[in-house]
Amino acid sequence: xxxxxxxxxxxxLLGLAGCQMAGHATKNPVSAEVYERWxxxxxxxxxxxxIDVHLxxxxxSRATKQDVLKHLGKPNWQTINQDPEREWGYQGMRHVPxxxxxxxxxxxxxxxxxxxxxxx
Numbered sequence: 001x002x003x004x005x006x007x008x009x010x011x012x013l014l015g016l017a018g019c020q021m022a023g024h025a026t027k028n029p030v031s032a033e034v035y036e037r038w039x040x041x042x043x044x045x046x047x048x049x050x051i052d053v054h055l056x057x058x059x060x061s062r063a064t065k066q067d068v069l070k071h072l073g074k075p076n077w078q079t080i081n082q083d084p085e086r087e088w089g090y091q092g093m094r095h096v097p098x099x100x101x102x103x104x105x106x107x108x109x110x111x112x113x114x115x116x117x118x119x120x
Contacts, residue, residue, distance in 0.1 A: 030054065030071075042076060044092030044100050051102060055112065062111040068104055077101055 030053050038046035054071045055063045068088065077091035078084070088104045101118040 038072065038092075042091065042093045044094035047072070047090060047092035047102065051115065055104075056115060057112075062113070064112065065106055065110040068112065 030050050034046045034049050037043035038050060050071050055068060057063055072090055075088040075090060077089035079089065082089060082103070086106050089101060091101045094100050098119050099117040103116040103118060104112055105114040105116065107113050
């Protein structure tokens with residue numbers, strides 16, 4: 001009986017893990033209009049959508065510097081303390097400048113390890 005319960009628990013955990021892994025792959029792609037708003041106007045809302053869909057991933061599927069460049073282009077904002085090899089900054093334009101800046105932190109392999117949202 002204990003073995004049967006253990007098997008059920010393992011299958012349940014594997015099922016939940018499979019649901020989590022499938023979640024990123026089933027997100028809707030970002031439309032061309034959203035990319036255009038980011039490229040032309042640095043739209044804060046476009047920045048959020050691009051990050052949510054393509055870059056903010058679970059640890060098992062980390063985005064890379066190449067992914068960030070592909071989706072957002074070169075960094076458009078930098079602070080004095082930023083290390084250009086490990087941190088890239090992007091600023092989205094919005095009416096209220098609250099948490100409109102995203103700092104991407106990379107490890108030595110160029111994998112994205114954290115996204116920080118900052119205000120003015």
